[in-house]
């Protein structure tokens with residue numbers, strides 16, 4: 609099996625698992641318990657908080673542990689909505705956000721919040737000139753809050769986040785960023801970019817699924833989603849999932865060592881092979897502003913869904929978009945926002961590498977992709993166009 613879908617999820621790093629095991633076995637105590645034996649568990653929680661904070665240049669007490677990235681996003685958005693209120697407010701987001709931002713914002717719109725969705729250019733980056741014009745006409749006199757992603761989960765395109773946040777701050781907005789696909793892949797520094805809140809998720813950086821964190825800038829008030837025993841500084845009640853939090857901390861510490869150059873070399877090698885060995889190949893999104901691990905590519909006259917099946921049979925695991933879109937018929941909202949035709953959007957693959965990907969795997973994957981494209985093109989009729997595997 610050649611696993612090239614690391615934006616869907618990553619393998620747990622062996623050192624992460626090793627760090628977690630003692631807290632699943634002997635050190636099972638509740639970190640809030642008062643007796644001496646619980647002290648190492650409480651200390652492990654604090655160490656993880658320091659490790660996560662260090663990776664994004666935050667203070668440890670600005671980190672709140674959650675159950676996943678989706679919870680971090682929902683907590684940020686719902687608490688901002690409660691704080692700002694729906695009267696005379698404006699919720700700003702972009703057309704390329706993950707569903708864990710878009711769906712909560714849709715729910716807000718359904719109960720009367722005014723929303724503004726920023727577009728992107730063909731390279732997949734926020735169109736800031738247009739955003740400035742839109743804000744000038746719509747934002748006046750309103751309380752604003754915004755959620756903008758740091759790096760896109762489908763295309764891997766890194767956003768002009770510092771400029772976007774600065775622009776929103778000039779309009780007095782409170783700003784959250786979904787940095788779930790950025791943390792651990794590219795530098796994320798909450799002191800350089802003045803976001804008020806930021807989400808990250810364990811399973812995108814070699815920690816397990818089911819653990820995440822929310823950065824909450826000191827002094828910024830949060831309306832908790834979960835009330836109860838007052839854990840996580842009163843911001844997120846519920847006994848902490850210590851083993852997974854320890855795993856997240858360890859994964860963040862490992863991510864302090866930069867692997868991006870080696871990963872980008874393999875990604876570039878893959879792209880070079882695809883472009884030189886297959887006709888009608890389009891590399892999508894900004895070539896310069898992107899995460900090192902992603903190749904997002906379209907093949908003329910070839911359905912991505914069909915390619916996925918042939919590649920799966922060949923033992924190569926990739927995706928057509930985000931994992932939560934798998935099996936859905938519509939072209940990706942991200943590619944539509946980039947101005948792609950339905951055909952181009954439906955003919956794309958997201959190939960995402962990790963620090964564990966090898967050159968041999970990339971070479972085998974390139975061969976399998978070339979073969980699959982050739983096969984699909986051969987069986988389609990020039991009159992009927994691309995073969996509709998799921999029609």
Ligand SMILES: Cc1ncc(COP(=O)(O)O)c(C=O)c1O
Pocket residue numbers: 615616676677678679681706708757760761786788789809810811818820930931
């Ligand atoms: C950009 C982005 N936001 C949010 C999420 C949701 O994170 P989680 O799976 O931890 O809930 C994902 C996961 O695919 C993502 O890529």
